[in-house]
Amino acid sequence: RKEVEQDPGPFNVPEGATVAFNCTYSNSASQSFFWYRQDCRKEPKLLMSVYSSGNEDGRFTAQLNRASQYISLLIRDSKLSDSATYLCVVNGYSSASKIIFGSGTRLSIRP
Protein backbone atom coordinates (compact mmCIF):
# COMPACT_ATOMS: atom_id res chain seq x y z
CA ARG A 1 0.00 0.00 0.00
CA LYS A 2 1.28 3.46 -0.87
CA GLU A 3 1.94 5.80 2.01
CA VAL A 4 -0.19 8.52 0.43
CA GLU A 5 -2.93 7.70 -2.06
CA GLN A 6 -4.96 9.96 -4.29
CA ASP A 7 -7.51 9.47 -7.02
CA PRO A 8 -5.49 10.30 -10.15
CA GLY A 9 -8.49 11.69 -12.02
CA PRO A 10 -8.66 13.39 -14.37
CA PHE A 11 -11.52 15.45 -13.10
CA ASN A 12 -13.06 17.42 -15.94
CA VAL A 13 -15.60 19.95 -14.66
CA PRO A 14 -17.23 23.08 -16.04
CA GLU A 15 -16.22 26.52 -14.91
CA GLY A 16 -18.08 27.52 -11.78
CA ALA A 17 -18.51 23.98 -10.51
CA THR A 18 -17.50 22.72 -7.09
CA VAL A 19 -15.01 19.87 -7.03
CA ALA A 20 -13.56 17.85 -4.18
CA PHE A 21 -10.51 15.62 -3.89
CA ASN A 22 -9.64 13.14 -1.19
CA CYS A 23 -6.33 11.74 -0.13
CA THR A 24 -5.61 8.91 2.32
CA TYR A 25 -2.42 8.31 4.27
CA SER A 26 -1.16 5.18 5.96
CA ASN A 27 1.00 6.49 8.82
CA SER A 28 -1.26 7.33 11.73
CA ALA A 29 1.60 9.21 13.38
CA SER A 30 1.72 11.78 10.57
CA GLN A 31 1.55 15.27 11.92
CA SER A 32 1.26 17.79 9.15
CA PHE A 33 -0.48 17.90 5.84
CA PHE A 34 -0.42 20.12 2.81
CA TRP A 35 -1.95 20.55 -0.60
CA TYR A 36 0.44 21.56 -3.37
CA ARG A 37 -0.45 22.59 -6.87
CA GLN A 38 1.66 21.66 -9.88
CA ASP A 39 1.18 23.15 -13.31
CA CYS A 40 2.32 21.26 -16.36
CA ARG A 41 6.14 21.00 -16.52
CA LYS A 42 6.53 23.28 -13.51
CA GLU A 43 7.63 22.67 -9.94
CA PRO A 44 5.07 22.09 -7.17
CA LYS A 45 3.97 25.11 -5.17
CA LEU A 46 2.16 25.24 -1.86
CA LEU A 47 -1.57 25.78 -2.17
CA MET A 48 -2.42 25.51 1.50
CA SER A 49 -1.57 23.77 4.71
CA VAL A 50 -4.22 21.57 6.30
CA TYR A 51 -5.04 22.16 9.95
CA SER A 52 -6.83 19.83 12.32
CA SER A 53 -9.82 22.11 12.59
CA GLY A 54 -10.06 22.55 8.84
CA ASN A 55 -9.21 25.77 7.09
CA GLU A 56 -10.35 27.92 4.25
CA ASP A 57 -8.53 30.22 1.87
CA GLY A 58 -10.89 31.99 -0.48
CA ARG A 59 -12.50 29.39 -2.71
CA PHE A 60 -10.41 26.57 -1.25
CA THR A 61 -11.29 24.55 1.84
CA ALA A 62 -9.11 21.84 3.34
CA GLN A 63 -10.23 19.26 5.89
CA LEU A 64 -8.41 16.67 7.95
CA ASN A 65 -9.97 13.50 9.36
CA ARG A 66 -7.40 11.84 11.61
CA ALA A 67 -9.66 8.96 12.61
CA SER A 68 -10.08 7.88 9.00
CA GLN A 69 -6.66 9.12 7.95
CA TYR A 70 -7.71 11.25 5.06
CA ILE A 71 -7.54 14.85 3.98
CA SER A 72 -9.71 16.63 1.47
CA LEU A 73 -9.62 19.68 -0.72
CA LEU A 74 -12.75 21.46 -1.89
CA ILE A 75 -12.65 24.04 -4.67
CA ARG A 76 -15.73 26.21 -5.08
CA ASP A 77 -16.65 28.33 -8.10
CA SER A 78 -13.82 26.78 -10.10
CA LYS A 79 -11.91 28.93 -12.58
CA LEU A 80 -10.12 27.99 -15.77
CA SER A 81 -6.89 28.88 -13.99
CA ASP A 82 -7.53 26.14 -11.42
CA SER A 83 -6.62 23.54 -14.06
CA ALA A 84 -3.56 21.80 -12.64
CA THR A 85 -2.46 18.72 -10.74
CA TYR A 86 -3.15 18.82 -7.02
CA LEU A 87 -0.70 16.96 -4.82
CA CYS A 88 -1.50 15.72 -1.35
CA VAL A 89 1.53 15.95 0.94
CA VAL A 90 2.08 14.30 4.30
CA ASN A 91 4.86 14.98 6.79
CA GLY A 92 5.79 12.24 9.19
CA TYR A 93 5.72 12.00 12.94
CA SER A 94 8.07 14.94 13.32
CA SER A 95 8.92 17.86 11.15
CA ALA A 96 12.34 16.25 10.69
CA SER A 97 10.73 13.29 8.99
CA LYS A 98 10.58 12.83 5.29
CA ILE A 99 7.76 14.41 3.34
CA ILE A 100 5.70 12.13 1.13
CA PHE A 101 3.71 13.21 -1.91
CA GLY A 102 0.70 11.53 -3.39
CA SER A 103 0.70 10.84 -7.10
CA GLY A 104 -1.56 13.82 -7.72
CA THR A 105 -5.08 14.46 -8.99
CA ARG A 106 -5.41 16.10 -12.36
CA LEU A 107 -8.10 18.75 -12.65
CA SER A 108 -9.24 20.26 -15.92
CA ILE A 109 -11.75 23.10 -15.92
CA ARG A 110 -13.66 23.57 -19.16
CA PRO A 111 -15.32 26.85 -20.25
Add this chain to the structure above:
Amino acid sequence: DTGVSQDPRHKITKRGQNVTFRCDPISEHNRLYWYRQTLGQGPEFLTYFQNEAQLEKSRLLSDRFSAERPKGSFSTLEIQRTEQGDSAMYLCASRPLEEWSEQFFGPGTRLTVL
Protein backbone atom coordinates in the same frame (compact mmCIF):
# COMPACT_ATOMS: atom_id res chain seq x y z
CA ASP B 1 16.39 35.56 -7.56
CA THR B 2 16.33 34.30 -3.97
CA GLY B 3 14.50 31.04 -4.66
CA VAL B 4 15.83 27.51 -5.00
CA SER B 5 17.96 27.06 -8.09
CA GLN B 6 19.03 23.90 -9.87
CA ASP B 7 21.66 23.29 -12.48
CA PRO B 8 21.53 22.14 -15.18
CA ARG B 9 17.90 22.48 -16.16
CA HIS B 10 18.20 19.77 -18.77
CA LYS B 11 20.66 16.93 -19.19
CA ILE B 12 20.82 14.39 -21.98
CA THR B 13 23.27 11.57 -21.51
CA LYS B 14 24.04 8.14 -22.84
CA ARG B 15 23.39 5.03 -20.83
CA GLY B 16 26.33 4.18 -18.64
CA GLN B 17 27.54 7.74 -18.15
CA ASN B 18 27.71 9.51 -14.82
CA VAL B 19 25.79 12.71 -14.20
CA THR B 20 25.82 15.25 -11.38
CA PHE B 21 23.16 17.77 -10.53
CA ARG B 22 23.45 20.76 -8.26
CA CYS B 23 20.89 22.41 -6.02
CA ASP B 24 21.27 25.78 -4.32
CA PRO B 25 18.61 26.16 -1.63
CA ILE B 26 17.24 29.34 -0.17
CA SER B 27 20.17 30.55 1.88
CA GLU B 28 18.65 30.45 5.36
CA HIS B 29 17.00 27.05 4.90
CA ASN B 30 18.57 24.24 6.90
CA ARG B 31 16.67 21.42 5.29
CA LEU B 32 17.12 20.17 1.75
CA TYR B 33 15.26 17.41 -0.06
CA TRP B 34 15.74 15.59 -3.34
CA TYR B 35 12.84 14.06 -5.24
CA ARG B 36 12.40 12.26 -8.53
CA GLN B 37 9.28 12.74 -10.60
CA THR B 38 8.15 10.83 -13.67
CA LEU B 39 5.23 11.65 -15.92
CA GLY B 40 1.88 11.25 -14.23
CA GLN B 41 3.37 10.64 -10.80
CA GLY B 42 3.94 12.81 -7.80
CA PRO B 43 7.46 13.58 -6.59
CA GLU B 44 9.09 10.48 -5.03
CA PHE B 45 11.26 11.14 -2.01
CA LEU B 46 14.93 10.30 -2.52
CA THR B 47 16.87 11.83 0.35
CA TYR B 48 16.88 14.57 2.95
CA PHE B 49 19.56 16.71 4.59
CA GLN B 50 19.46 18.81 7.67
CA ASN B 51 22.46 21.10 7.35
CA GLU B 52 25.25 18.81 6.13
CA ALA B 53 23.83 15.64 7.69
CA GLN B 54 22.00 13.22 5.44
CA LEU B 55 19.22 12.11 7.76
CA GLU B 56 17.17 9.87 5.55
CA LYS B 57 17.48 7.97 2.28
CA SER B 58 14.77 6.23 0.35
CA ARG B 59 15.03 2.60 -0.64
CA LEU B 60 14.59 4.00 -4.15
CA LEU B 61 18.10 5.40 -3.87
CA SER B 62 20.20 2.56 -5.21
CA ASP B 63 23.94 2.31 -4.81
CA ARG B 64 24.33 4.21 -8.06
CA PHE B 65 22.88 7.33 -6.46
CA SER B 66 24.75 9.50 -4.02
CA ALA B 67 23.97 12.89 -2.58
CA GLU B 68 26.10 15.30 -0.63
CA ARG B 69 25.73 18.60 1.08
CA PRO B 70 29.29 19.19 2.26
CA LYS B 71 28.98 22.62 3.85
CA GLY B 72 25.32 22.61 4.61
CA SER B 73 24.59 24.94 1.73
CA PHE B 74 24.36 23.63 -1.83
CA SER B 75 23.83 19.94 -2.54
CA THR B 76 24.80 17.61 -5.35
CA LEU B 77 23.10 14.47 -6.56
CA GLU B 78 25.22 12.08 -8.59
CA ILE B 79 23.96 9.15 -10.61
CA GLN B 80 26.59 6.67 -11.73
CA ARG B 81 26.23 4.32 -14.69
CA THR B 82 22.93 5.86 -15.74
CA GLU B 83 20.14 3.63 -17.00
CA GLN B 84 17.18 4.51 -19.18
CA GLY B 85 14.93 4.09 -16.15
CA ASP B 86 16.71 7.02 -14.51
CA SER B 87 15.09 9.39 -17.00
CA ALA B 88 12.95 11.71 -14.90
CA MET B 89 12.70 15.19 -13.45
CA TYR B 90 14.91 15.58 -10.39
CA LEU B 91 13.51 18.16 -8.00
CA CYS B 92 15.21 19.83 -5.09
CA ALA B 93 13.34 21.55 -2.30
CA SER B 94 14.41 23.47 0.75
CA ARG B 95 12.69 24.30 3.97
CA PRO B 96 13.50 26.33 7.07
CA LEU B 97 13.91 24.72 10.46
CA GLU B 98 10.60 26.00 11.81
CA GLU B 99 8.11 23.30 12.61
CA TRP B 100 5.80 22.27 9.79
CA SER B 101 7.02 24.93 7.39
CA GLU B 102 6.37 24.55 3.68
CA GLN B 103 8.89 23.33 1.16
CA PHE B 104 10.07 25.55 -1.66
CA PHE B 105 10.95 23.77 -4.86
CA GLY B 106 13.50 24.51 -7.51
CA PRO B 107 12.61 24.29 -11.20
CA GLY B 108 14.07 20.80 -11.49
CA THR B 109 16.63 19.09 -13.68
CA ARG B 110 15.15 17.02 -16.48
CA LEU B 111 17.34 14.00 -17.19
CA THR B 112 17.04 12.00 -20.40
CA VAL B 113 19.10 8.83 -20.68
CA LEU B 114 19.43 7.56 -24.23
